[in-house]
Amino acid sequence: MEKLEQIKNAMAKIKMGQATIAKAQSREPGVNDVLVVAAFEERGVKATPRVDVFTYNAWLAKGRQVRKGERGVKIFTFIEKKDGSKTPRSVTVFHISQTDSVSA
Numbered sequence: 001m002e003k004l005e006q007i008k009n010a011m012a013k014i015k016m017g018q019a020t021i022a023k024a025q026s027r028e029p030g031v032n033d034v035l036v037v038a039a040f041e042e043r044g045v046k047a048t049p050r051v052d053v054f055t056y057n058a059w060l061a062k063g064r065q066v067r068k069g070e071r072g073v074k075i076f077t078f079i080e081k082k083d084g085s086k087t088p089r090s091v092t093v094f095h096i097s098q099t100d101s102v103s104a
Contacts, residue, residue: 010060017061021054032075036093039073045095052096064099072098 033049040047047053053073056066066072072092079089 013057014061017055017057017059020058021061032077035075036073040095045097047095049093053093055091055093059094059096059099060102063102064096065102066094066099070094070098 036049036053037047040053054062056072059066072094074090074092076088076090078086080086
């Protein structure tokens with residue numbers, strides 16, 4: 001039963017990641033993009049938001065796993081609730097260089 005629950009949780013994360021990818025790729029560039037690029041440049045990494053920078057769950061949905069111990073960049077965004085209101089939320093994004101391909 002525990003294994004089934006783990007599979008369900010993994011599938012839920014992948015589904016959430018796919019939604020995150022679709023949402024991110026449909027947005028216009030914004031302030032967060034500038035912050036993400038600057039933060040990764042400080043680390044010596046050339047980053048392009050929505051191309052090689054995504055959240056943990058989005059990387060899972062793309063078939064990649066963020067390596068243990070990697071530190072991402074925190075950004076603030078707004079999450080839209082079912083009633084249409086928006087709530088601020090912090091999310092962490094990771095560069096593709098911080099991930100490994102997940103082998104099936």
